[in-house]
Amino acid sequence: MPIRHDRKVSILDVMGPVMVGPSSSHTAGTARLGRVAREILDEDPLEVHFFLHPPLAATYRGHGSDFALVGGAIGLNVDDPRIPEAIRIAEQMEVKVEFAEEDLGEVHPNTVRVETRGPTREVEIVGSSIGGGVIEVFKINGFQTRFKGDSPTLLLFYRDRPGMIAEVATLIAEEGINIASLYCSRKQRGKDAFMQVDVDSPLSKAALQRICSLTDVADARYLDRIP
Amino acid sequence: MIESFKHLEELAKDHDLADVFLETDAEEHGVPAEDILEALRKRRQVMRDCIVRGKNGGESMGKLVGSEARLLNEAFLKGQTFLDPLTVKAEIYALSVMGENSRMGVIVAAPTAGAGGIVPGMLMALEEERHIDPEKTVRALVVAGGIGSIIALSANISGAAGGCQNEVGVASSMGAAGVAYMMGGTTRNSIQAAALALKNTLGLVCDPVGGLVEVPCVKRNALFAVHGLTAAQLALAGVESVIPMDEIVEAMVRIGRALPRGLRETAEGGLATTDTGRAIAQRLKDEANRRRAERAAERERMAQERKATGG
Numbered sequence: 001m002p003i004r005h006d007r008k009v010s011i012l013d014v015m016g017p018v019m020v021g022p023s024s025s026h027t028a029g030t031a032r033l034g035r036v037a038r039e040i041l042d043e044d045p046l047e048v049h050f051f052l053h054p055p056l057a058a059t060y061r062g063h064g065s066d067f068a069l070v071g072g073a074i075g076l077n078v079d080d081p082r083i084p085e086a087i088r089i090a091e092q093m094e095v096k097v098e099f100a101e102e103d104l105g106e107v108h109p110n111t112v113r114v115e116t117r118g119p120t121r122e123v124e125i126v127g128s129s130i131g132g133g134v135i136e137v138f139k140i141n142g143f144q145t146r147f148k149g150d151s152p153t154l155l156l157f158y159r160d161r162p163g164m165i166a167e168v169a170t171l172i173a174e175e176g177i178n179i180a181s182l183y184c185s186r187k188q189r190g191k192d193a194f195m196q197v198d199v200d201s202p203l204s205k206a207a208l209q210r211i212c213s214l215t216d217v218a219d220a221r222y223l224d225r226i227p
Numbered sequence: 228m229i230e231s232f233k234h235l236e237e238l239a240k241d242h243d244l245a246d247v248f249l250e251t252d253a254e255e256h257g258v259p260a261e262d263i264l265e266a267l268r269k270r271r272q273v274m275r276d277c278i279v280r281g282k283n284g285g286e287s288m289g290k291l292v293g294s295e296a297r298l299l300n301e302a303f304l305k306g307q308t309f310l311d312p313l314t315v316k317a318e319i320y321a322l323s324v325m326g327e328n329s330r331m332g333v334i335v336a337a338p339t340a341g342a343g344g345i346v347p348g349m350l351m352a353l354e355e356e357r358h359i360d361p362e363k364t365v366r367a368l369v370v371a372g373g374i375g376s377i378i379a380l381s382a383n384i385s386g387a388a389g390g391c392q393n394e395v396g397v398a399s400s401m402g403a404a405g406v407a408y409m410m411g412g413t414t415r416n417s418i419q420a421a422a423l424a425l426k427n428t429l430g431l432v433c434d435p436v437g438g439l440v441e442v443p444c445v446k447r448n449a450l451f452a453v454h455g456l457t458a459a460q461l462a463l464a465g466v467e468s469v470i471p472m473d474e475i476v477e478a479m480v481r482i483g484r485a486l487p488r489g490l491r492e493t494a495e496g497g498l499a500t501t502d503t504g505r506a507i508a509q510r511l512k513d514e515a516n517r518r519r520a521e522r523a524a525e526r527e528r529m530a531q532e533r534k535a536t537g538g
Binding site: 008009010011012013014015016017018019020021022023024025027028055058059061062063064067079081083084091108109110130131132133134150151200 | 228248249252255256257258263266267269270273288289327328329330331332333334335336337338339340341343346368369371372373375376379380383384385386387388393394401435437438439440441488491492493494495511515526
């Protein structure tokens with residue numbers, strides 16, 4: 001019997017999204033991956049580099065994935081009719097865009113690494129478009145994670161120390177918000193660490209501010225559901 | 228969570244199938260049932276708009292398709308088609324949606340864009356031909372989506388993961404369940420319709436010419452919309468699959484894994500590597516290179532201009 005991955009996909013994910021054609025893996029999913037990078041960057045990019053896993057590199061152009069990736073990376077939604085014009089729009093915005101092939105290892109065929117740089121920060125993500133517009137981001141700025149973009153999420157970059165998870169969880173609980181899932185990883189004990197907190201309802205700006213001002217937090221980012 | 232089709236059948240035996248899906252999905256994903264219905268009403272309208280626009284045809288991005296919906300629609304309007312109107316409309320509508328998709332138009336991925344013509348083709352044709360309340364179609368979209376979400380517990384819904392069976396096969400399976408529901412079938416009828424449709428698409432490979440969602444995808448959607456309708460017809464008459472739906476899904480996953488890489492959306496096998504397929508791929512590549520060179524030249528020209536005016 002094949003191993004079930006028990007990936008819980010909602011009815012609206014299956015019967016959707018509403019998107020610009022022609023391929024949910026290659027247009028919608030890739031646009032959402034680009035969009036994840038844009039949302040984490042949280043400012044207009046100056047440069048975006050896409051490193052495509054070989055199977056995706058072989059097929060991306062015919063499916064308009066180049067338009068979709070760029071469209072997402074400059075902040076367009078998957079159903080934005082301007083997606084076919086995304087590369088031109090990026091040129092007008094004077095965003096430097098580059099595509100290259102890169103073997104990303106034992107991953108889904110449609111996997112891409114995105115490096116994007118804005119005026120004040122840089123972001124790197126690695127993620128797969130697994131079909132039907134559904135995505136799985138498994139690396140953010142070098143940290144292992146599991147981000148699907150299907151719920152509001154808090155991303156936290158901090159210095160690893162005892163009590164950090166409890167403090168963050170307390171601040172979120174004080175908002176009356178339920179944590180759906182929590183994922184932590186770190187590069188080394190006591191060094192750079194990362195926390196992804198998926199929550200059931202939106203987090204207020206004030207709460208984010210409070211989390212940001214915790215000792216040892218380097219950066220915090222709040223992302224809504226990725227459309 | 229609905230664990231399997233067996234579980235679904237127990238759960239929804241004496242209940243409305245759409246209600247069961249709405250209830251469990253709302254619980255699982257935190258989206259209220261009414262919000263799911265409202266989103267699907269909008270998506271039904273996107274499907275409808277797509278069909279209206281797409282009927283007139285138009286050239287695709289890769290220029291390999293474009294006239295299919297228009298040709299069949301014209302023949303239908305002139306009374307020159309021989310199949311019954313429901314079947315012909317299912318084909319026209321599936322072709323219309325896929326035509327729009329191939330022109331980078333706005334569509335509903337159902338469950339994917341490449342298989343996005345099948346569910347609207349079947350459901351919208353049925354709604355029109357049998358004068359079914361559009362709200363019932365919306366609930367059939369819930370059923371179709373719910374069926375897909377159970378399949379997705381085991382399978383990646385993409386041609387790259389398991390070939391076309393994972394896209395067109397799943398779409399016709401979802402659509403067949405939706406049609407059985409719209410025609411007043413039981414939960415068992417819907418699951419059997421899904422099973423019959425999926426079973427008979429197993430092994431279908433994904434070998435798109437030039438890597439585009441055009442050949443064979445566009446016409447295949449029309450043919451598999453009809454396939455789904457016939458599966459629903461069999462199921463409603465009480466014909467049942469010997470192999471249970473859960474096991475069919477398992478078989479699909481195993482077959483998908485066994486498919487060589489060249490037949491999983493890479494355009495490195497099957498139709499894509501026929502003489503004609505290769506010639507088309509070469510032409511597309513040449514055109515893309517030419518366009519890139521033109522864009523580079525245009526950028527260069529603009530940079531020169533800026534320098535001239537700026538200096």
